[in-house]
Amino acid sequence: MNVFVLSMLVYIGMFSPLPYGEKRSSASRRCEALFRRYIVFCGTGYIWEHLVGSQSRFGPRPSLIDPWARSVATLASQTDLSVWDGYTDQAIEDHRESADYGAMVARSQDQGILHLDDLRSLAAIDAVVADLYAQYPADGESATFVASTYTDRELRPVDRRRRLERRIVYSTYHYTAQDPDLVARFARMGLNCTPELLANLHAAYDSMPPKLKPYYRNTQFKLTLNALPTEVRMLWRVEPVKEARDALPRPRCYLCEAGEDSITHMFGGQCTRVARALQVFSANVQVDLSAQATGAQNALASALLLWSRPHPERTQAMVIFNSSVWFQRCNFFAFQGNNTADQTVDRIAREATLNWRLHCHVPKSKSKYGSAGTRTPAQETAARALAHDIIASIDHENTIVAYTDGASRGNPGPCGAGAIITYPRWGAAAGKHTEELSAGLGRGSNQLVELWAIGMVLADIET
Numbered sequence: 001m002n003v004f005v006l007s008m009l010v011y012i013g014m015f016s017p018l019p020y021g022e023k024r025s026s027a028s029r030r031c032e033a034l035f036r037r038y039i040v041f042c043g044t045g046y047i048w049e050h051l052v053g054s055q056s057r058f059g060p061r062p063s064l065i066d067p068w069a070r071s072v073a074t075l076a077s078q079t080d081l082s083v084w085d086g087y088t089d090q091a092i093e094d095h096r097e098s099a100d101y102g103a104m105v106a107r108s109q110d111q112g113i114l115h116l117d118d119l120r121s122l123a124a125i126d127a128v129v130a131d132l133y134a135q136y137p138a139d140g141e142s143a144t145f146v147a148s149t150y151t152d153r154e155l156r157p158v159d160r161r162r163r164l165e166r167r168i169v170y171s172t173y174h175y176t177a178q179d180p181d182l183v184a185r186f187a188r189m190g191l192n193c194t195p196e197l198l199a200n201l202h203a204a205y206d207s208m209p210p211k212l213k214p215y216y217r218n219t220q221f222k223l224t225l226n227a228l229p230t231e232v233r234m235l236w237r238v239e240p241v242k243e244a245r246d247a248l249p250r251p252r253c254y255l256c257e258a259g260e261d262s263i264t265h266m267f268g269g270q271c272t273r274v275a276r277a278l279q280v281f282s283a284n285v286q287v288d289l290s291a292q293a294t295g296a297q298n299a300l301a302s303a304l305l306l307w308s309r310p311h312p313e314r315t316q317a318m319v320i321f322n323s324s325v326w327f328q329r330c331n332f333f334a335f336q337g338n339n340t341a342d343q344t345v346d347r348i349a350r351e352a353t354l355n356w357r358l359h360c361h362v363p364k365s366k367s368k369y370g371s372a373g374t375r376t377p378a379q380e381t382a383a384r385a386l387a388h389d390i391i392a393s394i395d396h397e398n399t400i401v402a403y404t405d406g407a408s409r410g411n412p413g414p415c416g417a418g419a420i421i422t423y424p425r426w427g428a429a430a431g432k433h434t435e436e437l438s439a440g441l442g443r444g445s446n447q448l449v450e451l452w453a454i455g456m457v458l459a460d461i462e463t
């Protein structure tokens with residue numbers, strides 16, 4: 001999507017009530033079509049990455065504004081929604097069949113004349129319909145519009161508009177497209193996803209702290225969509241014809257070699273090594289991640305955050321664990337086979353625990369470690385112990401590890417960079433053990449020498 005077209009759409013949505021209408025030529029329909037075509041319905045598993053601003057979002061990327069929903073919400077919020085109180089989905093559909101409604105639509109489409117009152121009334125009806133859909137009435141049951149959600153006297157006009165907008169977006173994108181898509185995906189993985197579990201899934205994504213590294217969000221997002229490129233998923237590249245593909249032997253799991261390399265095997269409890277690593281990790285970080293604790297129907301549902309008992313800290317721990325498994329599968333086990341069960345469990349649990357310590361989000365004000373330069377002696381002791389733990393949990397035997405730092409006295413000021421690299425005792429660099437690198441760089445900024453230190457490491461690894 002061209003960013004200029006997008007900002008133009010947003011501008012239109014924010015500042016002008018669009019001429020409303022069912023005609024394909026109307027501005028609102030054109031904008032809607034353009035927007036949906038370019039942003040939402042582009043036909044892959046990634047359509048939800050930028051899901052427009054939502055009630056509680058799903059997807060790793062910041063959401064976008066939907067100008068159409070904003071227009072409807074802006075207009076509807078200017079009307080007295082209490083007249084629709086108690087309307088059911090059937091009653092509002094009946095109303096939309098009525099002559100009054102037809103006349104209003106016809107008037108609002110008069111060429112060149114903006115009938116604002118009619119537009120407002122139509123927008124209000126759309127908003128009520130959106131609210132009713134977003135309630136997910138079960139088969140044979142009816143949803144009822146409760147006006148007080150929006151007519152509360154305490155609400156500022158802007159908050160009323162926002163509340164309506166979120167509901168409209170939720171209804172148009174989640175109810176009609178995304179959520180059914182998710183439910184179908186889960187069904188293919190043998191999971192039963194109720195509206196309540198779906199709401200919890202959205203809440204779980206919403207509860208991930210903004211500071212959590214994008215890698216973790218992305219991996220969990222792809223895991224949910226079964227879009228991680230496992231060998232089983234990638235079989236289509238070897239054999240495009242489905243029947244022939246189904247007859248092929250399943251590629252082996254890199255971690256245990258006893259099951260297949262698929263999401264359901266790795267994260268569904270069948271991979272006994274991953275299951276054991278999850279227990280070790282849970283114990284290490286003291287967060288219970290068992291299916292009993294999360295209230296999930298099985299281990300796979302638990303890994304996919306389909307929990308009956310939402311819990312932000314557990315969510316974060318589960319996301320970090322899942323991402324660590326995936327990182328190790330791609331970057332270690334795919335190349336280094338023949339590991340014993342203990343080695344595999346140890347490696348995954350260690351990596352996940354390390355990531356938890358490094359990246360789990362604790363607000364600075366609550367951190368017991370303080371910040372560099374202003375630590376109390378107690379904080380310094382705690383920070384040293386943490387650093388010691390982290391260094392101890394890094395696998396120096398099999399990995400090249402680099403510790404880098406750069407500093408300047410004043411910024412900019414006299415500056416220098418330093419690095420220590422440890423090499424594994426196998427492979428091309430087996431002769432090297434520990435390298436100490438340093439450089440005085442004259443006058444410069446702190447940022448420059450931090451990067452310089454990393455550059456020195458890369459140069460040393462290359463040679």
Ligand SMILES: [Zn+2]
Pocket residue numbers: 253254255256257258259260265266270271272273
């Ligand atoms: Zn396995």
